[in-house]
Amino acid sequence: MTGYGRATARTERYEITAEVHSVNHRYLETSVRLPRSFSYLEGKIKEQVQQAVSRGKVEVALTMQSIGSKDTTVEINHDVVMAYLRAVAAENELLRESGLPKNQIVLGTAGSESGGATDALPLSTLLRIPDAFQVQQVAEDADVIWSEVQPVVTEALQQFVTMRQTEGERLAADVASHLENLESMTNRVEQLVPETVQQYYDKLYKKITELLGDRTVEESRLVTETAVVAEKIAVDEELVRLHSHIAQFRGFLESTEPTGRKMDFLVQEMNREVNTTGSKSQSLEITKLVVDMKSEIEKIREQIQNIE
Structure with missing residues (x-):
């Protein structure tokens, strides 16, 4: 998720400026730019970033402008x-x-x-x-320097996290709307599956009647054939799992913990269920719905790349 934060402070010896910004990344990757003479601070700054951020390509820039010439x-x-x-x-x-x-x-x-x-x-x-x-x-005490730098980095990180939270709320609202569309389409597929079986039965009955003419149609054979087809196109399990994934996804959106990677996995599972539904479908209308469902899932997948 993208974000930016900046903070400055002035001590007796330095004017300190810290800038933090990030771009989307699958994992946490932190880089620190700071004056060579203060390179010993890099590890402490990275540790502080890890406590505040769990995902994204984060870059921290620290400048230390000396005040006077005492040092x-x-x-x-x-x-x-x-x-x-x-x-x-x-x-x-x-x-x-x-x-x-x-x-x-x-x-x-x-x-x-x-x-x-x-x-x-x-x-x-x-x-x-x-x-x-x-x-x-003049040699300086590393602990003293860090005590001056840490509050500046902390403030910049707080601004950075606040900006990411604001963006995250907007992303969550957008993902929720796509989940709602996906659930609505899932419900529609559930309604269409029985209709598809009945349509197959009626079509098969009509065709056999035309072929046999006045002869009696063997109802039991017709029912058996229809049952076989109904078993092949049954997607009850896939739709139940899809409903479960949607509910779980909504839980992730309300969570205060980092859930971006879990969402990544869940999107893959939802896509798998929809693909299976499409492969079993013998209805043009269901096929069209499957295409739209995959489109909604893809929109969700793109957005959760920005979610921590």
Whole structure:
């Protein structure tokens, strides 16, 4: 079943946003997207989803926006910077020995004859050196972070579940209308089966009478033949089971527990009973009803894919 939920919260260190959405799926499949540094939260979030959802392809997206820089330190990578400076110094020495024009980067002391360069490396040059800075995250307590994240995920899941419940009520009403149509058709088939047997008897009697002319029709043979046909086209058991399935299905619609998979199985059973009824039928009207009954069952099957 589709659904969506979103929640945000602001703590002393983070601005936290959690989004939950899902699409139809036969089983529960959960995926979590979150910052790499907080990957240890994935298992806890999946466990929380499993407690609230039993069916659907659910995706949870968590963002953690840091507030301030208390948890982040930036240090100069002295080894890298010194390696660059040594390389520049070596190049300058090589240029002096060769007599070629000097490099634009000159190392010296303030006010020296070398061009007035200072001991300090210009910030603009330092920022252009790859890996000159090291960014480190201060280690955080996982339990503390989870205590801040959990309420946000819980609120998003609550919104998500509420939306799914609203949609589920509409789906239940639609499925109930199809069940009502199916039951009405089932009742009509029950009325038509005896009529079909009588129609066969009358048709057989008329045909035999035409063939025998004035001779007496043997009533017992006619009744026996009709009984054989009635046995072949009897669908009493199938219709009783179909009524039972419909009643059980209505019980599932009123249940507060997840019943989507049970409905899947029950739809297969209803379809089997209707197919058997159609294969035994020798009535055009019953055959037409069977086609309509299968159509209603298919509509139910499509809808329960969205039911948890």
